[in-house]
Amino acid sequence: MQTIYPNTYHITHHGAKTGVTGSCHQLDTHHGKLLIDCGLFQGDETKPLNIDFPVKDIDALLVTHTHIDHIGRIPWLLAAGFRAPIYCTEATAKLMPMMLDDGLRLQLGMKARQRKRILNLIRCLTQPIEYGTWTSVANAYGTTADIRFQPAGHILGSSYIEVKLPDEQVLVFSGDLGPSNTPLLPDPKSPERADVLVIESTYGDKTHESIASRTERLKTLINRSLLDGGVVIIPAFSVGRTQELLFDIENMIAKSLTEDEKRAWSTIPVILDSPMAAKVTEQYRAFKKLWSQEAKTTLESGRHPLAFDQCITINTHGDHIGLVNRLKQTGEPAIVIAASGMCNGGRILNYLQALLPDSRTDVILAGYQARGTLGRDIQQGMKKVEISGEHIEVNAHIHTMSGYSAHADRNDLLAFIEDIETKPKEIRIVHGDQKAQQALGELIRQKGLAEKVTLAVDQ
Numbered sequence: 001m002q003t004i005y006p007n008t009y010h011i012t013h014h015g016a017k018t019g020v021t022g023s024c025h026q027l028d029t030h031h032g033k034l035l036i037d038c039g040l041f042q043g044d045e046t047k048p049l050n051i052d053f054p055v056k057d058i059d060a061l062l063v064t065h066t067h068i069d070h071i072g073r074i075p076w077l078l079a080a081g082f083r084a085p086i087y088c089t090e091a092t093a094k095l096m097p098m099m100l101d102d103g104l105r106l107q108l109g110m111k112a113r114q115r116k117r118i119l120n121l122i123r124c125l126t127q128p129i130e131y132g133t134w135t136s137v138a139n140a141y142g143t144t145a146d147i148r149f150q151p152a153g154h155i156l157g158s159s160y161i162e163v164k165l166p167d168e169q170v171l172v173f174s175g176d177l178g179p180s181n182t183p184l185l186p187d188p189k190s191p192e193r194a195d196v197l198v199i200e201s202t203y204g205d206k207t208h209e210s211i212a213s214r215t216e217r218l219k220t221l222i223n224r225s226l227l228d229g230g231v232v233i234i235p236a237f238s239v240g241r242t243q244e245l246l247f248d249i250e251n252m253i254a255k256s257l258t259e260d261e262k263r264a265w266s267t268i269p270v271i272l273d274s275p276m277a278a279k280v281t282e283q284y285r286a287f288k289k290l291w292s293q294e295a296k297t298t299l300e301s302g303r304h305p306l307a308f309d310q311c312i313t314i315n316t317h318g319d320h321i322g323l324v325n326r327l328k329q330t331g332e333p334a335i336v337i338a339a340s341g342m343c344n345g346g347r348i349l350n351y352l353q354a355l356l357p358d359s360r361t362d363v364i365l366a367g368y369q370a371r372g373t374l375g376r377d378i379q380q381g382m383k384k385v386e387i388s389g390e391h392i393e394v395n396a397h398i399h400t401m402s403g404y405s406a407h408a409d410r411n412d413l414l415a416f417i418e419d420i421e422t423k424p425k426e427i428r429i430v431h432g433d434q435k436a437q438q439a440l441g442e443l444i445r446q447k448g449l450a451e452k453v454t455l456a457v458d459q
């Protein structure tokens with residue numbers, strides 16, 4: 001039996017309602033039910049791992065991208081009985097099992113056999129779709145909707161999703177949108193039509209520093225590290241920021257250094273201490289067809305933006321511990337990129353534990369630090385933090401560099417909305433703290449960009 005709604009659609013937010021984690025939105029219409037993302041709650045928003053809504057009559061799961069706060073609850077969705085198709089882009093289909101494997105192992109200590117069983121099921125259900133291609137999703141009664149994935153410029157394979165209902169209404173789910181002018185991936189282009197737009201608002205109340213200024217700041221920090229030692233630590237998600245950073249560092253070495261600087265820089269190792277990030281970087285190299293024109297041109301000129309000489313990958317745990325100890329004892333200059341991006345787990349913790357007390361250390365916080373994470377504590381200037389049960393003094397210099405964010409800022413979000421040819425009837429703001437949702441909502445109202453603006457936080 002089909003449910004009757006007063007509107008022709010009904011959207012329920014099973015996450016990313018009052019913060020930035022746990023993205024999971026359910027679209028119910030007269031024609032069927034779709035789920036968009038099924039992410040994990042993190043930081044202060046962490047909740048017991050279960051699915052508290054019925055899943056058996058959902059016609060499909062659409063995945064915008066592979067950050068764990070958008071896919072991390074998929075194993076629990078399966079445990080709850082979900083067996084419908086999972087639609088995503090080709091690159092997302094490749095990255096998803098890798099990211100989930102890592103998450104299940106690290107965060108839940110799940111054994112290899114159990115992980116393999118879950119991942120095999122996910123692979124069987126996954127149906128990759130090329131960007132820009134309409135595909136029909138159906139149930140026993142007929143077509144639920146036609147769906148199309150479009151580049152979101154956030155991370156490799158990321159997309160916003162257009163959902164066209166049989167009555168021709170178009171609903172668009174933004175997923176996470178990338179900022180404009182990042183060098184590695186093309187900028188997102190707005191949809192022609194979005195009668196309803198569900199849009200993220202991570203930075204709905206902020207603007208990022210420019211690409212030129214982020215490069216200049218990173219260069220200054222690296223030069224200082226070369227002068228008097230100390231490590232530049234960059235916590236980064238294994239997918240997204242890591243590759244943007246590698247791209248930028250290679251670009252700086254190749255293009256914007258004086259001859260003296262070049263000589264000095266040739267001695268500083270760029271350490272990618274994350275087997276996961278290394279695997280993801282391989283996928284970035286495999287999907288060169290998705291790179292921006294600038295990145296393709298760099299490649300054609302004979303340079304290797306994601307695999308340059310000074311970039312060293314650390315794989316084994318033994319090598320990782322050895323390196324942490326060496327850097328602590330010698331204070332030699334180095335750039336270290338390690339996960340997790342919000343410092344709430346992973347190898348970055350050992351670096352912070354060893355090097356935060358050293359005043360020569362610089363920590364660059366490039367990504368969003370959710371409430372309740374160690375990254376947020378450090379960012380807010382706490383002078384003592386607890387890592388693995390030990391009280392650690394913070395003498396390191398802490399820098400927030402929003403220019404490396406993989407997220408659109410307020411202006412990018414507004415431009416994305418303004419460029420939609422037909423004005424949306426409803427814009428629903430999700431995936432942001434209350435302040436960010438309210439600020440973006442206010443701007444949209446002031447500019448008259450939609451007939452109706454609703455905030456997930458008020459639902």
Ligand SMILES: [Zn+2]
Pocket residue numbers: 065067070154176
């Ligand atoms: Zn994301």
